[in-house]
Amino acid sequence: MKKITILGSTGSIGVSALNVIEKNPQRFQVEALTAGRNIQLLKKQIEKFKPKVVAVSNKDSALKLREALNVKSRVKIFYDEEGLKEVASFPSADIVISAISGSAGLMPTLAAIEAGKDIALANKETMVMAGEIVTRRAIKKGVKIIPVDSEHSAIFQCLDGYNRRDLRRIILTASGGPFLNFTRNELKRVSLSQTLRHPNWKMGKKITIDSASMMNKGLEVIEAKWLFNVDIGDIDVLIHPQSIVHSLVEFIDGAFLAQMGVPDMKIPIAYAMTYPERIINDLPSLNLAKTGNLEFFKPDIKKFPCLGIAYAAGLCGGTAPVVLNAADEIAVSAFMENKIRFIDLPEIIEKILARHDSIKNPSLDDILQADLWARKETKKIIGRIIT
Numbered sequence: 544m545k546k547i548t549i550l551g552s553t554g555s556i557g558v559s560a561l562n563v564i565e566k567n568p569q570r571f572q573v574e575a576l577t578a579g580r581n582i583q584l585l586k587k588q589i590e591k592f593k594p595k596v597v598a599v600s601n602k603d604s605a606l607k608l609r610e611a612l613n614v615k616s617r618v619k620i621f622y623d624e625e626g627l628k629e630v631a632s633f634p635s636a637d638i639v640i641s642a643i644s645g646s647a648g649l650m651p652t653l654a655a656i657e658a659g660k661d662i663a664l665a666n667k668e669t670m671v672m673a674g675e676i677v678t679r680r681a682i683k684k685g686v687k688i689i690p691v692d693s694e695h696s697a698i699f700q701c702l703d704g705y706n707r708r709d710l711r712r713i714i715l716t717a718s719g720g721p722f723l724n725f726t727r728n729e730l731k732r733v734s735l736s737q738t739l740r741h742p743n744w745k746m747g748k749k750i751t752i753d754s755a756s757m758m759n760k761g762l763e764v765i766e767a768k769w770l771f772n773v774d775i776g777d778i779d780v781l782i783h784p785q786s787i788v789h790s791l792v793e794f795i796d797g798a799f800l801a802q803m804g805v806p807d808m809k810i811p812i813a814y815a816m817t818y819p820e821r822i823i824n825d826l827p828s829l830n831l832a833k834t835g836n837l838e839f840f841k842p843d844i845k846k847f848p849c850l851g852i853a854y855a856a857g858l859c860g861g862t863a864p865v866v867l868n869a870a871d872e873i874a875v876s877a878f879m880e881n882k883i884r885f886i887d888l889p890e891i892i893e894k895i896l897a898r899h900d901s902i903k904n905p906s907l908d909d910i911l912q913a914d915l916w917a918r919k920e921t922k923k924i925i926g927r928i929i930t
């Protein structure tokens with residue numbers, strides 16, 4: 544029986560992880576859950592899975608949750624970043640699923656690593672912001688970081704059992720998102736609801752918008768660098784609209800390995816929870832005869848500049864990826880609030896990066912300062928835009 548903590552249990556990944564747990568009650572037990580503000584869903588999850596502790600993002604939500612729960616409920620409720628860290632490091636858990644969205648996932652994930660927990664990592668921002676520190680601390684504590692992101696799970700599976708020295712390059716696949724065949728002119732007018740309609744995956748809003756701009760793939764390139772200890776220059780991206788091949792590796796002898804499957808996050812989530820074992824699920828089997836053609840082509844970086852900007856930030860290293868991530872988070876929120884257009888995203892992010900002097904080998908404090916600085920500067924720029 545594995546004891547599981549889920550950070551971000553009310554999100555898309557969190558709900559899928561609980562679905563895996565519900566279908567395998569003999570294998571998993573929920574120890575702890577965290578949410579942001581969705582108290583109604585967290586309440587239902589507490590009643591069903593009976594965690595020992597939970598945390599929410601602020602005191603107000605914690606008070607609302609206590610009021611909503613039955614007076615007999617014994618669950619301990621923590622709140623704010625300290626509360627999230629407390630729950631992330633809850634002693635009896637074996638694995639922590641890190642699935643908070645955005646930079647809010649970093650500190651709780653680091654706390655879980657410090658407490659010696661294996662991490663099933665969905666929160667790519669943890670690696671983008673602090674990949675060097677996170678991997679160093681994980682090695683020191685002897686904890687495994689197992690990717691949940693479907694592309695990284697694919698690479699992880701392709702490399703399993705092979706010598707890393709034999710790896711020539713990694714190829715991350717990307718669906719291309721809802722605007723793959725749009726012209727640059729058409730991109731000027733896309734709405735939020737169009738942007739949120741991903742062709743193949745059901746995900747949270749932030750990652751869905753990042754998928755449409757291809758920033759998500761850029762963040763994944765940086766995540767892959769740290770997860771697999773490869774140079775950014777050895778990570779390629781290919782558009783693959785069918786989302787059947789989740790990613791590939793090439794070895795030094797020219798042999799390629801790819802991992803395929805139906806696009807459903809429950810597969811990589813369950814694998815990260817059971818690695819090195821696999822468990823049965825009730826998903827349909829991939830029928831390649833029915834799938835038809837599998838296409839692959841190079842991304843258009845002129846049309847989707849976010850990918851190129853992320854590559855550049857990844858190559859620069861230091862605090863540049865922190866600034867990239869923070870500027871993107873603020874710009875995406877502004878797009879969701881109708882304050883900027885979809886096409887403004889790369890321009891804003893690039894401007895912020897251009898103003899930043901990257902700090903090499905940053906400390907955690909440098910990272911948090913760079914994150915704060917970028918958020919403030921991005922808000923200033925957005926405040927001066929009239930759409």
Ligand code: NDP
Pocket residue numbers: 550551552553554555556557577578579580581582599600627641642643644645647665666667668691692693744745746747748749750808
């Ligand atoms: P969602 O937006 O669906 O869920 C985010 C979760 O984080 C929710 O539980 C939310 O709580 C919680 N949360 C957000 N902000 C805070 C905060 N400040 N404090 C505490 N909790 C917070 O996101 P996804 O599940 O789609 O994505 C989660 C992570 O996984 C992201 O990093 C994403 O890039 C990554 N990922 C997601 C994939 C997917 O298929 N969805 C695929 C691969 C990676 P609440 O809703 O209660 O406010």
